[in-house]
Amino acid sequence: MGVGHTDLVDAYNAGLNGEDISRTTRENAAAGNYSESVEAMYNAGQADAKTGSVDTGVSDLGSASAESLQGINPAAEMGNTNISETETSKNFELASTVKTEQSGTTTTEKSGSEVNTELEQKLASFGFTNEQRAVADKVAKTGDLNQIPGNFDKATVQKILQGAEVIKEFKSKNGVDIRKSEGYNNSQDSSGSNPIYNANGDPNIRATRRFAFDKIRNEGIDVDGVKFKLNEHAYNSMFKSGRKDIMPADIIDALKTEPIPGTPGSIQYINPKTGTTVFVNPLTNEIVGIWPAGFNK
Amino acid sequence: MIKVIGYSTDEVDLSTTYDQSARVLNIESSSMNDDCIPFRESTGCMVWIDKNKIPCEIECIFPVETKENNLRSNIEIFKGVPKIEISLEEKPIEISFDHSQLILIFNKHKVPNKKYYSSNCSFYVFEDELVAIQCINYKKV
Numbered sequence: 001m002g003v004g005h006t007d008l009v010d011a012y013n014a015g016l017n018g019e020d021i022s023r024t025t026r027e028n029a030a031a032g033n034y035s036e037s038v039e040a041m042y043n044a045g046q047a048d049a050k051t052g053s054v055d056t057g058v059s060d061l062g063s064a065s066a067e068s069l070q071g072i073n074p075a076a077e078m079g080n081t082n083i084s085e086t087e088t089s090k091n092f093e094l095a096s097t098v099k100t101e102q103s104g105t106t107t108t109e110k111s112g113s114e115v116n117t118e119l120e121q122k123l124a125s126f127g128f129t130n131e132q133r134a135v136a137d138k139v140a141k142t143g144d145l146n147q148i149p150g151n152f153d154k155a156t157v158q159k160i161l162q163g164a165e166v167i168k169e170f171k172s173k174n175g176v177d178i179r180k181s182e183g184y185n186n187s188q189d190s191s192g193s194n195p196i197y198n199a200n201g202d203p204n205i206r207a208t209r210r211f212a213f214d215k216i217r218n219e220g221i222d223v224d225g226v227k228f229k230l231n232e233h234a235y236n237s238m239f240k241s242g243r244k245d246i247m248p249a250d251i252i253d254a255l256k257t258e259p260i261p262g263t264p265g266s267i268q269y270i271n272p273k274t275g276t277t278v279f280v281n282p283l284t285n286e287i288v289g290i291w292p293a294g295f296n297k
Numbered sequence: 298m299i300k301v302i303g304y305s306t307d308e309v310d311l312s313t314t315y316d317q318s319a320r321v322l323n324i325e326s327s328s329m330n331d332d333c334i335p336f337r338e339s340t341g342c343m344v345w346i347d348k349n350k351i352p353c354e355i356e357c358i359f360p361v362e363t364k365e366n367n368l369r370s371n372i373e374i375f376k377g378v379p380k381i382e383i384s385l386e387e388k389p390i391e392i393s394f395d396h397s398q399l400i401l402i403f404n405k406h407k408v409p410n411k412k413y414y415s416s417n418c419s420f421y422v423f424e425d426e427l428v429a430i431q432c433i434n435y436k437k438v
Contacts, residue, residue: 201331233319241329242345242354263341263359263389265320279358281319288319289358294337294385 008259008267009282011038015045040261041282119170126163136160140167145196158202165204195249197274205247212248213238223255229286243292246276251290254278298386299338299403299427301420304413305351306377311418313435315392315399322357322392322401324418324432326378329353336383338403342390350380355430357401360392366400368421368429373411379420381427399435404428 007025014021021042029038128136138147139160148157199205217235220227237243254271255278262268262279266288269278275293280286310327333345333353345354391402407428409421421429 231319233316233321233323237356240325240354241331242333242335244331264361266341266359268340286319288321289356291337291343291356292335294335294343 007032007034007038008041008261011041012045012265012267012282015042017045034258037258037260041267044261044264116170119167122166122170123163126159128159128163132156132160133163136163137167139164140171150194161202161204195253196247197250197253197271197276199245199247201245206244209238209244209247216248221252221255223252226255227285228255228280229284231286231288234287234290237290243290246290246292250274250276251278251287255280298384299344300382300384301379301422301425301427302350302382303380304375304377305349305380307351309351309378309415311416311432313399313417313432314438315394315435316438318438320359322355322360322399324352324355324401324430326351326353337385338383339385339387339390342403344381344383346381346383350382351378352381355401357390357392360390360401363391363393363402363405365405366393366402366429367405367408368400368431369408372409372421375411375413376415377413378415379413379422379427394435394437397433399432399437401430401432402428403430 007028010025011021011029013019014025021038025038026035029035123133123136126132126136132152135148135152139145140163145161148160152160196205199209213230213235217230217232220229222228238246250271253273254269254276257269257272259267259269259280259282265281266279267282269280270276271278277289277291277293278287279289279291281288311324312326313322313324315322328347328351329345330347330353333347335343335345338344341358341360343356344352347353388404391405393400393402404423404426405428407423407426409423409428411422412431413420413422417432417434419431420427421431
């Protein structure tokens with residue numbers, strides 16, 4: 001992915017600067033069968049060079065008013081949760097056995113679920129099996145959805161997520177360490193667990209996004225050796241109506257694909273599984289827009 | 298292409314922002330919500346519409362900046378917001394702006410013969426095709 005991306009950027013820059021595409025870029029493109037994309041990026045660079053940045057100068061057509069200062073994207077402020085490291089002494093240890101089947105193999109592991117009578121009463125309505133209860137505990141503790149075995153059906157996953165929230169809330173109130181839930185947003189890991197691409201309106205999953213997007217905005221994100229930044233507009237848009245279900249894993253996996261030319265001056269990465277499009281400024285490697293799949297695309 | 302199939306006389310509050318450094322244009326109405334459905338108008342333009350076909354948000358990535366526009370003043374005028382249907386059509390989206398207004402141009406080759414206006418935006422239409430949107434009091438960042 002990195003080679004193709006670099007070549008597209010080089011091609012765009014060549015077009016922008018009125019230079020020829022380098023021999024290396026052409027050879028890479030030919031070898032990688034993306035010569036057409038390189039040509040398109042070169043043309044895009046040329047088009048941008050012709051357009052340039054434009055001052056104002058539209059003809060007078062409407063009433064002139066003072067520029068509005070009213071914003072449309074109020075970024076909600078959200079601080080990181082303070083997390084206590086202490087554990088309540090009311091808890092005692094229960095060793096439960098978890099059997100997880102993945103890729104045809106069965107593994108058995110011990111789960112150190114902590115039991116509290118009050119907590120168990122809160123969880124009784126879920127009707128968890130021992131296995132499900134242990135998984136809910138793990139999810140609550142780590143925030144890692146990859147802890148949920150792939151053979152669980154959707155209803156069970158929902159139940160586990162809700163139970164995990166109950167556990168987190170309970171333990172948080174009682175001063176038990178609950179880690180931040182960035183794990184909800186991991187892309188596919190080495191174990192092959194499925195990432196969560198879409199929150200599907202689930203408030204529990206949606207609630208995990210802020211921390212992950214904050215981190216990407218502040219630190220950038222490294223995808224297959226390429227560092228991407230997330231600009232303020234794209235960050236804010238993730239919390240607007242119509243995009244609240246897009247999970248970071250969806251974006252990360254899009255960025256793992258080969259980019260294709262977007263509008264002149266941009267390239268786009270499309271997650272083939274979801275259709276989510278990530279627009280990137282190839283000059284700055286900045287993510288400038290993220291769109292869900294359109295219904296007519 | 299954006300086809301106009303009717304219009305609503307309900308008042309809709311629209312606000313427009315152009316982030317010139319990121320080169321992203323956004324027009325959003327007060328009625329935008331999670332139930333709105335996204336449609337691609339072109340590679341660089343996404344439109345969210347509600348169940349009544351009213352556009353609730355339009356976002357354009359890297360529109361082409363131009364000094365020209367295709368608007369005319371001597372045309373039929375209706376108060377309201379058009380109801381629309383969207384089909385994917387690959388063509389550049391252009392914008393033209395000054396200190397007081399921004400014009401989003403979907404089709405510069407067609408001269409509009411009517412417009413619908415609501416709040417800060419006017420929708421310019423040729424026959425049944427939405428060809429431009431004029432936004433006043435926009436915010437440039």
